[in-house]
Amino acid sequence: MNIGILGLGTVGGGVVNVLNKNQAQITRRSGDNINITHAAVRDTTQIRICPTEDIKLTQDPFEIINNNDIDVVLELMGGTGLAKDLVEQAIENGKHVVTANKALIAIHGNKLLALAKDNNTHLLFEAAVAGGIPILKILEQGLSANQIELVAGIINGTSNFILTEMRNKGRDFGDVLKEAQALGYAEDDPTFDVEGIDAAHKLAILASMAFGCELQFNQVSTEGISKISGEDITFATELGYTIKHLGIAKKLDGKLQMYVHPTLVPKTHLLSNVDGVMNSVLVKGNAVSETLYYGAGAGAEATASSVIANLIDIIKGTVNHDILGWKSLKNIPNCNTGDIESIFYLRLLTTDKLGVLADITATLANHNISVESVIQKQIDQKNNAHIAIITNLTKTSELNKAVAEIQTHDYIQEDVKIIFVKTLN
Amino acid sequence: MNIGILGLGTVGGGVVNVLNKNQAQITRRSGDNINITHAAVRDTTQIRICPTEDIKLTQDPFEIINNNDIDVVLELMGGTGLAKDLVEQAIENGKHVVTANKALIAIHGNKLLALAKDNNTHLLFEAAVAGGIPILKILEQGLSANQIELVAGIINGTSNFILTEMRNKGRDFGDVLKEAQALGYAEDDPTFDVEGIDAAHKLAILASMAFGCELQFNQVSTEGISKISGEDITFATELGYTIKHLGIAKKLDGKLQMYVHPTLVPKTHLLSNVDGVMNSVLVKGNAVSETLYYGAGAGAEATASSVIANLIDIIKGTVNHDILGWKSLKNIPNCNTGDIESIFYLRLLTTDKLGVLADITATLANHNISVESVIQKQIDQKNNAHIAIITNLTKTSELNKAVAEIQTHDYIQEDVKIIFVKTLN
Numbered sequence: 001m002n003i004g005i006l007g008l009g010t011v012g013g014g015v016v017n018v019l020n021k022n023q024a025q026i027t028r029r030s031g032d033n034i035n036i037t038h039a040a041v042r043d044t045t046q047i048r049i050c051p052t053e054d055i056k057l058t059q060d061p062f063e064i065i066n067n068n069d070i071d072v073v074l075e076l077m078g079g080t081g082l083a084k085d086l087v088e089q090a091i092e093n094g095k096h097v098v099t100a101n102k103a104l105i106a107i108h109g110n111k112l113l114a115l116a117k118d119n120n121t122h123l124l125f126e127a128a129v130a131g132g133i134p135i136l137k138i139l140e141q142g143l144s145a146n147q148i149e150l151v152a153g154i155i156n157g158t159s160n161f162i163l164t165e166m167r168n169k170g171r172d173f174g175d176v177l178k179e180a181q182a183l184g185y186a187e188d189d190p191t192f193d194v195e196g197i198d199a200a201h202k203l204a205i206l207a208s209m210a211f212g213c214e215l216q217f218n219q220v221s222t223e224g225i226s227k228i229s230g231e232d233i234t235f236a237t238e239l240g241y242t243i244k245h246l247g248i249a250k251k252l253d254g255k256l257q258m259y260v261h262p263t264l265v266p267k268t269h270l271l272s273n274v275d276g277v278m279n280s281v282l283v284k285g286n287a288v289s290e291t292l293y294y295g296a297g298a299g300a301e302a303t304a305s306s307v308i309a310n311l312i313d314i315i316k317g318t319v320n321h322d323i324l325g326w327k328s329l330k331n332i333p334n335c336n337t338g339d340i341e342s343i344f345y346l347r348l349l350t351t352d353k354l355g356v357l358a359d360i361t362a363t364l365a366n367h368n369i370s371v372e373s374v375i376q377k378q379i380d381q382k383n384n385a386h387i388a389i390i391t392n393l394t395k396t397s398e399l400n401k402a403v404a405e406i407q408t409h410d411y412i413q414e415d416v417k418i419i420f421v422k423t424l425n
Numbered sequence: 426m427n428i429g430i431l432g433l434g435t436v437g438g439g440v441v442n443v444l445n446k447n448q449a450q451i452t453r454r455s456g457d458n459i460n461i462t463h464a465a466v467r468d469t470t471q472i473r474i475c476p477t478e479d480i481k482l483t484q485d486p487f488e489i490i491n492n493n494d495i496d497v498v499l500e501l502m503g504g505t506g507l508a509k510d511l512v513e514q515a516i517e518n519g520k521h522v523v524t525a526n527k528a529l530i531a532i533h534g535n536k537l538l539a540l541a542k543d544n545n546t547h548l549l550f551e552a553a554v555a556g557g558i559p560i561l562k563i564l565e566q567g568l569s570a571n572q573i574e575l576v577a578g579i580i581n582g583t584s585n586f587i588l589t590e591m592r593n594k595g596r597d598f599g600d601v602l603k604e605a606q607a608l609g610y611a612e613d614d615p616t617f618d619v620e621g622i623d624a625a626h627k628l629a630i631l632a633s634m635a636f637g638c639e640l641q642f643n644q645v646s647t648e649g650i651s652k653i654s655g656e657d658i659t660f661a662t663e664l665g666y667t668i669k670h671l672g673i674a675k676k677l678d679g680k681l682q683m684y685v686h687p688t689l690v691p692k693t694h695l696l697s698n699v700d701g702v703m704n705s706v707l708v709k710g711n712a713v714s715e716t717l718y719y720g721a722g723a724g725a726e727a728t729a730s731s732v733i734a735n736l737i738d739i740i741k742g743t744v745n746h747d748i749l750g751w752k753s754l755k756n757i758p759n760c761n762t763g764d765i766e767s768i769f770y771l772r773l774l775t776t777d778k779l780g781v782l783a784d785i786t787a788t789l790a791n792h793n794i795s796v797e798s799v800i801q802k803q804i805d806q807k808n809n810a811h812i813a814i815i816t817n818l819t820k821t822s823e824l825n826k827a828v829a830e831i832q833t834h835d836y837i838q839e840d841v842k843i844i845f846v847k848t849l850n
Contacts (some may be wrong), residue, residue: 002526014712018570018712021572021646021711021712022570022571022572022711022712025570025571025572025637026570027744028465028637029565029569029570030569052848074721124569125577131718132710132712132713132714133716134563134566134567136570137562137566137567138559138567139563140454140562140733141559141560141562141566141734141738142551142567143559143729143734144451144454144455144737145447145450145451145454145728145729145731145732145733145734145736145737146450146730146732147450148445150688150723156844207821212450212453226511235665246665268698270695270698270699270719273693273698275693275696278490282780285557285730286446286447286729287439287443287446287447287726287727287729287730288557288720288721288726288731289557289720289721289726289735290720290721290731291557291719291720291721292717292718292719292720293716293717293718293719294695294716294718294719295715295717296713296714296715296716297711298716299713301712301713302712302713302714304570304712305568305570305571305710305712305713306570306713307570308569308570308712309566309567309568309569309570311570312566312569312570312745313566316745317742317743318566318743318744318745319743320454320716320737320743355744362840374604381749
């Protein structure tokens with residue numbers, strides 16, 4: 001089995017290193033020798049994290065995808081421009097493709113998967129979601145007897161690292177973001193991480209695998225963590241929650257909802273204890289009920305673990321993509337534009353005068369929203385009251401009406417902050 | 426695809442119910458219709474948890490395994506006597522077999538897997554370990570690029586339920602065991618659960634899949650939870666740990682160690698937060714590093730989820746058992762008879778007189794064992810001291826010598842209790 005790699009950076013180098021160090025194991029599992037024969041790189045003279053003596057380096061990626069001796073192309077260069085053209089042409093040339101590129105799959109996956117099907121090749125992307133956790137294998141095969149009801153995951157390590165540091169050390173968002181970038185955790189463009197776009201790419205892929213429908217990245221309602229303040233984290237802790245950045249996909253009345261946003265998770269829930277750059281995905285099936293999967297969401301060798309598992313899957317034929325299912329199924333209609341039913345956390349800054357809290361809770365009550373917990377503090381020197389409220393179960397439409405009404409009062413000092421609260425059971 | 430079931434109790438009934446309720450999903454995933462045509466039961470008139478109109482019930486299991494129209498036999502009756510004969514003969518008749526029977530696989534698996542290989546049939550048993558968690562699929566395929574370094578799991582739900590209740594509610598072991606039996610959690614013979622035999626069966630299977638060696642159930646060093654007292658649980662909590670019943674398999678200097686025993690796990694570790702009847706397995710691979718999997722370890726439909734996933738694997742050919750590997754590999758020698766390196770918890774009951782603690786720590790120091798933490802209390806009316814000690818990293822051989830020496834002193838009021846402590850990283 002001859003392999004050509006597009007991109008020999010962190011992930012590509014990790015793949016070569018893991019293939020070298022675990023050669024005996026991998027040959028035994030796959031029953032074949034996996035030879036990296038070519039790699040396309042921008043600069044053939046650059047120092048690499050892996051040995052390259054046995055690999056022909058080239059600056060022309062088309063030399064790889066047009067090479068008749070190459071059976072599988074690993075697309076590990078990233079991006080959705082050249083990478084898309086190369087993957088397309090590799091598939092048209094009858095090659096299998098393995099990629100770690102979540103943006104490529106989330107945005108162009110429907111077309112590329114259909115193309116792979118037409119060309120009788122495999123297009124696999126285990127490494128694109130949750131790094132080393134074999135979550136797509138689990139959804140497609142391990143839980144194949146289930147109708148999936150819910151997928152909820154911490155699927156962006158950078159956001160989780162930032163939230164963990166903010167909680168554990170009382171640090172500011174901007175301060176931790178800089179450290180994450182220095183540590184190499186953050187993507188080139190940090191907005192992909194902190195504004196939830198990277199998580200939305202991954203959620204679209206997870207939802208497609210879980211619910212057997214086409215990829216619908218543009219239907220994901222997305223909010224990042226950049227507006228989470230230290231005060232929110234402190235209030236959440238006092239109320240018995242941890243703030244996590246979750247991607248959630250679920251079926252409600254036969255429709256699919258996908259949203260990525262900060263979420264208060266009860267401290268006792270396992271997801272609440274997933275810290276730092278680690279990823280974790282909760283999957284609820286209608287037979288197995290709640291299951292959870294945890295591991296490294298990034299890193300050279302963790303990502304390589306998933307890329308090579310896909311290679312072995314191709315050699316052994318242990319692939320069960322559901323694209324036939326997608327084609328035979330009508331797309332599940334998406335209802336994100338409608339209401340989301342949830343518990344909510346509200347944070348308000350008000351002038352500290354008699355009757356404010358009574359007025360707020362009365363307004364909520366007028367919209368059938370009752371208050372489960374409330375904390376009021378006078379923290380600053382300005383005679384302002386800082387209020388955090390946990391509501392009961394309600395709908396975004398009702399909540400937005402109530403908050404708009406509250407927002408009109410003179411005692412409100414800044415926009416009311418709204419964060420979802422999930423009991424996840 | 427025609428299926429015959431041996432045993433239509435909780436698991437068998439769950440399989441029929443899940444096949445019925447998820448028929449469209451399962452047909453789509455498998456690309457075939459799965460028909461349960463026959464079921465062998467002890468009493469054909471008994472009321473079942475599943476509909477049986479379309480299933481031919483028989484009291485003669487051989488009617489199923491000798492039926493030429495049946496492609497796959499589901500062995501869901503349990504036991505290692507008749508079940509073994511039936512599985513053997515089904516395989517010899519060219520049928521695939523799926524079983525949830527951990528004792529059968531742990532004890533007779535080597536022979537049965539070799540027989541299946543010789544007869545070109547599949548023998549699959551995802552449901553035998555950790556119920557609905559697809560842990561064997563994960564080890565064999567999801568993490569196939571890794572050399573596994575450690576598997577550590579909470580794999581007996583009854584023991585975990587008992588330990589959780591003891592910790593959360595201060596209840597006694599015997600009291601909770603009775604409740605577990607009343608709730609139907611405990612196996613027919615509760616010693617299988619509370620003495621660790623069930624966990625040892627599962628660990629032997631996990632280790633075989635993880636390390637690519639033959640099943641070696643009789644090499645598992647096994648200790649149950651029946652000697653864990655409320656005092657141990659209180660001390661563990663005060664020291665920052667939770668007592669969990671773990672099955673651990675790891676490679677040390679090229680040798681395999683397998684042991685099942687109560688273990689103090691740091692409160693901050695995810696395994697420490699796996700409560701009640703839930704199961705969880707931690708897997709460390711040399712590429713992916715630490716991963717963890719969580720879900721229901723038992724129950725009709727969670728177990729059925731794994732049984733049916735195996736059925737779909739057989740239809741789609743997505744099986745990658747490593748038995749070829751086993752045959753070509755020399756067995757990894759087991760070194761359980763030798764030393765285990767660990768941190769330890771010691772609990773001592775002594776007369777409360779001057780110099781006792783100094784004498785104990787001096788004896789430990791003589792064996793190069795230093796003390797990380799110690800708590801001493803005078804709880805009872807008898808003027809006795811209750812002492813709990815966490816040691817540093819040492820070996821069982823050294824610890825046993827030191828404890829034997831301590832045990833000779835007059836101030837010792839009862840046998841010193843020793844429990845393993847794992848940091849798991």
